[in-house]
Amino acid sequence: MIHSYWAYLVLAVLILAVINTITGVTSKREFKDKDLRLSLFTLIFVHIQLLIGLGVYFSSNAYKVLKTLGIKNIDAQTRLLAVEHPFVMILAVVLITMGWSKHKKKESDTAKFKTIAIFYGLALVLVLSRIPWSNWI
Numbered sequence: 394m395i396h397s398y399w400a401y402l403v404l405a406v407l408i409l410a411v412i413n414t415i416t417g418v419t420s421k422r423e424f425k426d427k428d429l430r431l432s433l434f435t436l437i438f439v440h441i442q443l444l445i446g447l448g449v450y451f452s453s454n455a456y457k458v459l460k461t462l463g464i465k466n467i468d469a470q471t472r473l474l475a476v477e478h479p480f481v482m483i484l485a486v487v488l489i490t491m492g493w494s495k496h497k498k499k500e501s502d503t504a505k506f507k508t509i510a511i512f513y514g515l516a517l518v519l520v521l522s523r524i525p526w527s528n529w530i
């Protein structure tokens with residue numbers, strides 16, 4: 394339940410952070426405190442979702458089915474929940490973490506926006522591609 398509700402927050406802040414940084418690049422504006430905060434909140438929210446996800450994973454039905462039948466004998470929906478979703482989401486969290494730490498080393502404001510826009514943007518695409526939409530909405 395928490396993983397399901399927290400996902401709305403994660404998706405909302407991630408989309409906002411990506412839009413905010415893209416407009417930051419295109420308008421060449423200053424990288425202010427509010428930009429820093431939005432990107433940081435996204436990082437924190439996503440890490441919390443990762444921890445909740447790990448907690449959910451080992452007690453999930455999909456994991457039990459995977460353990461019992463093996464990866465070759467599970468259907469597409471079980472594979473999505475037990476393999477693709479966790480794997481791709483962890484990749485997305487890694488990208489967000491990389492984007493956050495790389496932006497700090499950038500000198501110019503546009504470079505900061507650009508770094509976050511690229512890494513968070515790629516992560517957003519990955520997240521959208523592997524959300525179990527039919528279970529969720």
Ligand code: HEM
Pocket residue numbers: 396397400403404439442443446447449450453454455474475478479482483486520524525528529
């Ligand atoms: C960080 C980004 C993540 C997002 C945005 C996300 C989002 C979601 C959403 C929307 C669902 C559907 C919830 C529902 O059925 O109502 C879901 C299910 C699930 N997620 Fe994640 N998730 C993330 C990361 C993870 C990670 C890292 C893991 C495991 C290591 C994980 C494990 C699971 C499992 C096992 C389910 C299925 C639960 C069940 O119905 O049995 N998630 N996730």
